[in-house]
Amino acid sequence: MDIPRPQNLRDKRRKQIMYGGFALLALFGVTLGLSRLKPAAPTVERSTVWLDTVKRGPMLRQVRGNGTLVPEEIRWIPALSDGRVEKILARPGTSVKADTVLVELSNPEVEQEAVDARFQVKAAEAEYNSLRVQLQSQVLNQKAQAARAETESSQARMRADTDAELAKLGVISQQTLKVSEGNAQQLGGQSEIEQQRFQNSTRELQARLAAQQARVEQLNALYHLHLTQLNGLKIRAGIDGVLQELNLNGHPLQAGQQVAAGTTIAKVAQPSKLMAELRIPETQAKDVSLNQPAQVDTHNGVVPGHVTRIDPAVQNGTVTVDVSLDGELPLGARPDLSVDGTIDLQRLANVLFVGRPAFGQENSTIGMFVVQADGTATRAQVKVGRSSVNAIEILGGLKEGDQVILSDMTRWDNNDRIRLE
Numbered sequence: 001m002d003i004p005r006p007q008n009l010r011d012k013r014r015k016q017i018m019y020g021g022f023a024l025l026a027l028f029g030v031t032l033g034l035s036r037l038k039p040a041a042p043t044v045e046r047s048t049v050w051l052d053t054v055k056r057g058p059m060l061r062q063v064r065g066n067g068t069l070v071p072e073e074i075r076w077i078p079a080l081s082d083g084r085v086e087k088i089l090a091r092p093g094t095s096v097k098a099d100t101v102l103v104e105l106s107n108p109e110v111e112q113e114a115v116d117a118r119f120q121v122k123a124a125e126a127e128y129n130s131l132r133v134q135l136q137s138q139v140l141n142q143k144a145q146a147a148r149a150e151t152e153s154s155q156a157r158m159r160a161d162t163d164a165e166l167a168k169l170g171v172i173s174q175q176t177l178k179v180s181e182g183n184a185q186q187l188g189g190q191s192e193i194e195q196q197r198f199q200n201s202t203r204e205l206q207a208r209l210a211a212q213q214a215r216v217e218q219l220n221a222l223y224h225l226h227l228t229q230l231n232g233l234k235i236r237a238g239i240d241g242v243l244q245e246l247n248l249n250g251h252p253l254q255a256g257q258q259v260a261a262g263t264t265i266a267k268v269a270q271p272s273k274l275m276a277e278l279r280i281p282e283t284q285a286k287d288v289s290l291n292q293p294a295q296v297d298t299h300n301g302v303v304p305g306h307v308t309r310i311d312p313a314v315q316n317g318t319v320t321v322d323v324s325l326d327g328e329l330p331l332g333a334r335p336d337l338s339v340d341g342t343i344d345l346q347r348l349a350n351v352l353f354v355g356r357p358a359f360g361q362e363n364s365t366i367g368m369f370v371v372q373a374d375g376t377a378t379r380a381q382v383k384v385g386r387s388s389v390n391a392i393e394i395l396g397g398l399k400e401g402d403q404v405i406l407s408d409m410t411r412w413d414n415n416d417r418i419r420l421e
Contacts, residue, residue: 041376042412046420050407051371052355056400059353061345061388063288065318067278069298069337071269072324075239079259080232083107088255092246096237102246102266105233105259114230117223124219128212135205142201146194153191156184241270244335271334276305276323278341283361285310285319287345294323297340301330307343342389352394358408362387369418371403379416 083105090102160180167177237243245267246253253265276296280288292307309322323341360366363385369377382397382404398404412418 041417041419042415043419043421044377044412048407049405049409049420050355050358051403052406054352054354054394054398054400054402054404056352057350059348059351059388059391059393061287061348061386062342062390063280063284063345064340064342064389065278065280065321066338066340067276067320069274069333069335069339070277071241071271071335072273072275073239073241073270074244075237075241075268076264077102077235077238077266077268078262078264079105079235081105081107081110081229081261083110083233083259085253085255085257085259088246088253090237090243090246092243094243095241096243096268097240098236098238100237101234102237102243103235103253105235107233110226110229110233114223114226117219117226121216121219121223124212124216128209128216131212132205132209135201135208139198139201139205142194142198146191146198149187149191149194153184153187156180156187160184235266237266237268239268239270241268243267244269269335274329274333274335275308275325276339276341278321278323278339278343279318280321280343282314282317282319285321288319288321288343292343292345294341294343296323296325297342298330298333298337299339300332303327303329345388346386348386348393352398352400353391354394354398354404355406356387356390356392357404357406359410360384360392362392365397368398369405369409369412370398371405371420375420377405377418377420 084107085103086106087104088102089104090096090100096102160177160183162180164177164181166172167174243266246265248254248257248259248263248265259265276294278294278296288307288310290307290310294305294307296303296305303325304327305323305325307321308324311320313319321341321343323343357366357368365381365383367379368382370380371377380397383395385393385395387393
């Protein structure tokens with residue numbers, strides 16, 4: 001018969017408590033160790049990211065924008081007067097000369113006004129000629145009277161001189177001498193008056209003829225205005241080039257349509273003289289200035305040029321920059337052709353730079369993954385400075401020779417470390 005021993009039960013329970021404590025300590029240690037382990041870095045295929053190496057040396061700052069080729073000289077042609085379209089003599093795409101008639105309009109009122117103005121000019125000229133003859137006749141009459149008065153005055157003076165000599169000899173009395181001298185003085189004064197009348201008539205002739213001449217010139221100017229309006233019914237190209245557009249209010253021009261004065265109906269350009277209109281993002285246009293060198297890619301060749309105009313206003317987030325082309329245009333270059341342009345802003349010497357990352361503005365601090373020797377990439381805070389189309393200046397956070405990831409890494413914003421395979 002077995003008899004239970006209390007001592008053995010106590011030893012057994014003590015061992016169970018010790019083993020349980022050891023197990024708890026082991027579990028706590030394992031848990032603590034696992035909690036201190038870093039999470040496994042996500043894996044990224046090396047072929048799917050864009051890598052670049054930090055370099056030191058000269059960096060060319062550039063800005064890029066797309067745009068179109070436009071003619072340097074464009075002539076928008078309006079209708080000078082109201083009219084109805086009678087004939088369309090040229091169509092868009094036709095080569096034209098300066099005096100080529102594009103469209104013929106008709107307006108009976110303009111034609112009648114030109115005829116009336118012409119007859120008014122002729123009537124005024126006839127009136128001028130009649131007035132000139134009349135005034136010249138009056139001047140001649142006055143001149144004859146002045147000459148007659150001068151003759152009578154001279155004869156009276158001669159008689160008075162003769163009577164003076166005779167009076168000295170006692171042949172005639174002093175009374176007769178006084179009468180001769182008075183008559184000579186009177187006729188002399190009358191001669192002076194007639195001379196003044198002659199001079200006044202001459203000035204009157206000049207003044208009245210000048211007034212009539214001014215009226216003739218006024219009517220003649222009015223006639224030429226009506227004549228210009230009449231000739232304006234034949235709309236001409238104005239310059240040598242190619243007819244680009246022929247429309248009315250955005251629709252193709254058709255015979256029989258009514259055109260109001262001042263309405264633009266045609267566009268003529270010189271396709272051999274083209275320039276590029278580039279649209280530069282407003283954030284990058286602040287450093288663009290006149291005469292900076294540029295390159296325009298027509299997709300069939302690159303043409304050098306220089307900046308000639310910068311639009312002072314911003315439209316749809318871009319600034320329009322005109323680039324004059326200095327080289328020969330490639331085949332196929334024509335107005336409205338889409339092009340890409342690059343403008344050289346500044347050449348920086350001996351700076352630290354790297355390819356421009358997918359995200360990040362100039363003069364800011366951005367996060368970039370730096371590739372390590374063990375094949376991992378760790379995030380670093382990099383201070384960047386001035387930027388270009390394909391490069392950006394490094395001010396801090398990287399050193400020459402570092403290899404960095406330039407691709408969009410927003411998927412791994414929550415990771416400071418990735419593994420490249």
